[in-house]
Amino acid sequence: MIVSLIFVILMSMVVLIFCGFVNNFSPASIVYSVFLISIFTAITFSEYRKKGSGSKYRTIFQVVFSVFFTISFIMRLIDERGSMTITSAASVTGEIPFCHIAIPLVLISFLTIGEIIFPARITNHYASVASMLCIWFAATIFLGRGWCSWVCFYGGWEEGFSHLAKKRKIRLLSHNKEIREFQFAFFAFIALASLSLMTAIYCKWFCPFKAVTEYSPFDSVSNVIAGIIFIALFLGLVVILPLLSKRRTQCSSLCPFGALASLTNGISLFKVKIDTDKCKGCLKCADICPFGSIDIQTIKEKKGKPEITCAKCGECIKVCSEKAISFAFRFENSKCRKHEAKTFIGRGVQNFLDPAALFRFSAFTFGVVMSSSFGTDTIRRIIGLFI
DSSP: OHHHHHHHHHHHHHHIIIIIITTTTOHHHHHHHHHHHHHHHHHHHHHHHSTTTTHHHHHHHHHHHHHHHHHHHHHHHHHHHSSSBOOHHHHHHTBSOOOGGGHHHHHHHHHHHSOOOSOBOSSSSTTOHHHHHHHHHHHHHHTTTHHHHHTOTTHHHHHHHHTTOSSOSSOOGGGHHHHHHHHHHHHHHHHHHHHHHTSOHIIIIIOGGGGGSOBOOSOSHHHHHHHHHHHHHIIIIIIIHHHHHOSOHHHHHTOHHHHHHHHTGGGSSEEEEEOTTTOOOOOHHHHHOTTOOOOHHHHHTTOSSOOTTOOOOSHHHHHOTTOOEEEEETTOOTTOOOOOOSSHHHHHHHHHTOHHHHHHHHHHHHHHHHHHHHHHHHHHHHHHHHO
16 A cells, blocks of 8 residues: 555656646646546556556546547647648648657668658657657657557547447457458558658558548548548547457557557566466456457467567456466566565565556556646647636
8 A cells, every 4th residue: 555655656746747847837737637646546546456457547548648639739730730731831841740650660761771751850849750769769668569558649549439338249359360460461561662652651541540630631632532541440440340349450450550569569678477377268368358469379378478469458457357467577587486575664665666566657657748748738728718
């Protein structure tokens, strides 16, 4: 209990710095700060009572973040350009905000041909290439693909729709492997196509979130076709399939950032492990995994960990009645058994260094940093409607 309180106090300090202080403790920033602290407190103390029970508050945070991000992003575009369309001037001057989904394409093009193929500023912008790359590098070390389930301001759309239906209408468990293979094959195609055409092909033709952010004006046949594709992909992969399958379908089948995060997941500090001695093979974890990262074979073959696409969302931990699934440090030997410290101070240190607690703190810190500006701006605009 004391350690949980310490984590809440530390997170409150993080929130007050990045949300309150940065925004001069405006009324909007105070409201959003209270929301963030409340969510983290709920996550922390619900986890103290029952392992995995904090995942529903993670969902609430990600959904609210995504909605607030979309509102703030669109309103900023309208303030700057007068519409959501990408103007030719914005493309020429590099005023287009750099999106983290384009990071794989930018990295591949820069490392192979020394060119940045995204029309964004390198520095001196709230969403510059340099700033997003720094955030991505830090997130890779601490979160790995945990970014997708804790920080991604697009993923909350799928997260929300996947929780609306009470019962699953479509079961994709038997197709998990094929879906993962498709994502990596699509990633390879997008990377090669982007290099060949010297443009971020995913952003130009396949990103479903263009439907809720910015898009090219419908002034040509190709742009109209692209717009139709964006809307179709958003409705199909972000709304309809998550509703029917209760899965993050776009994240697990199409997103190039998710594919890259899966490939670099192995260098992150934290992982999810499965205790094969405790596991009874009920497959509840495989059935609920929103990213399709636990297969029937994962459990039957006693692999001891989810597949490469695990996003550390904690849903499998929540449903495991045998407590066989948990967070662990990447360097931790899965065969070693932990022994509880005998002294009060020793147990306190153990609890403070618990990988689950440290991961949740790290993940939510990234969420605070990424969401504070957009959340505060959206609340400020909402308050402005009534004042």
